[in-house]
Amino acid sequence: MASTSPDLLFGLRNNFYLGAYQAAINNSNIPNLSTDDTVERDSIVYRSYIALGSYQLVIDEINSSAPTALQAVKLLALYLSGGKDSALSSLREWLSDAAxxxxxxxxxxxxxxxxxxxxxxxxxxxxxTGGTMELLALNVQIYIKMHRSDYAEKQLKIMQQIDEDHTLTQLANAWLNLAVGGSKIQEAYLIFQDFADKYQMTAMILNGKAVCCMHMGRFDEAETLLLEALNKDAKDAETLANLVVCSLHVGKSASRYLSQLKLSHPEHLLVKRVASAEDNFDRAVQGFA
Structure with a gap:
């Protein structure tokens, strides 16, 4: 029976989901993969490179004869590297292609x-329409961004029915708990703590724990976790953004973290918010000048 065969990509997927991108790349040489598994393996490796900011490597290595899944990854690299317009027009064209x-x-x-x-x-x-755990997890994220935690919860329930212990199910559960807040924050914290106990510590897991701590008013603990995350990846956007917020709460200057965020992630929402606040302030000052 096929269902009892070992999942050769389990470790690779887990590394990717939890933000251990370099580990995913380093441990991707897995023997005896089927054709489908090979495509999935390659897509995870290339997405790990994208997560590390190596867009050009992905664009250069994936050629036009690669399978659709890899072409899609190349499109994502193109989009994130600044080729937004051409990526969006290719995307629209491919989505309308019946094949x-x-x-x-x-x-x-x-x-x-x-x-x-x-x-x-x-x-x-x-x-x-879902179809994969990643699509369901993305739906949870999108509904949370739309402030529709009721819809996010429905997607999470589908994931729990498919595989309650799946890393993405656990992550989606933690995201939803954070969005709902209140007593759910502690549950989210325990999920990230469980990941920390089971797997290698990544900036993503540390940020998850830190955000829970901030929600619970434990800003000193959050700062410690975020500085550890910064040691792992000095340019991680979420770490820098969370450090800006955390520093303000503990009464420290956030300007250095904000400068780093502006330099490495000029498109980040927090950078845009600060810029618009600064513009409004400048306009208000000019009104009094």
């Missing part, structure tokens, strides 16, 4: 790109 438009991986990349564009309704057009 590949329903490819779950192309739909996932469409969901990721339209979420980046803050066009959540367009994202959901391509993700809401």
């Amino acid at each position: 590949i438009g329903n490819n779950p991986f192309l739909r996932l990349v469409a969901g990721i790109i339209y979420t980046h564009e803050l066009d959540y309704n367009e994202a959901l057009k391509h993700t809401n």
Whole structure:
């Protein structure tokens, strides 16, 4: 029976989901993979490179004869490296192509790109039929961004029915707990703590724990966790953004973290918010000048 064969990509997927991108790349040489598994393996490795900011490597290595899933990853690299317009027009063209438009991986990349564009309704057009755990997890994220935790919860329930112990199910549960807040924050903290006990510590897990601590008013503990995350990845956008918020709460200057965030992630929401606040302030000052 096929169902009892070992899942050769389990460790690789887990590394990717939990933000251990370099480990995913380093441990990707897995023997005896089927053709489908090889494509999935390659897509995870290339997405790990994207997560590390190596967009050009991905663009250079994936050629036009690669399978649809890898073409989609290349499109994501192109989009994130600044080629937004051409990536979006290719995406629209591929999604309308009957032969590949329903490819779950192309739909996932469409969901990721339209979420980046803050066009959540367009994202959901391509993700809401689900079909993979990653698509369901992305739906949870999109609904949380839309402040629809009721819809996010429905998606989470589907994930729990498929595989309650799946890393993405656990992550989605933690995200939803954070969005709902209150007594659920402690539950989210325990999920991240469980990951920390089981797997290698990553910036993503540390940020998860730190955000829970901030919600619970434990800012000193959050700061310690975030500085540890910064040691692992000095350019991680979420770590820097969370450090800005945390520093303000513990009464320390946040300007250095904000400068780093502006330099490495000029498109980050926090950078845009601060810029618009600064513009408003400058306009207000000019009104009095």
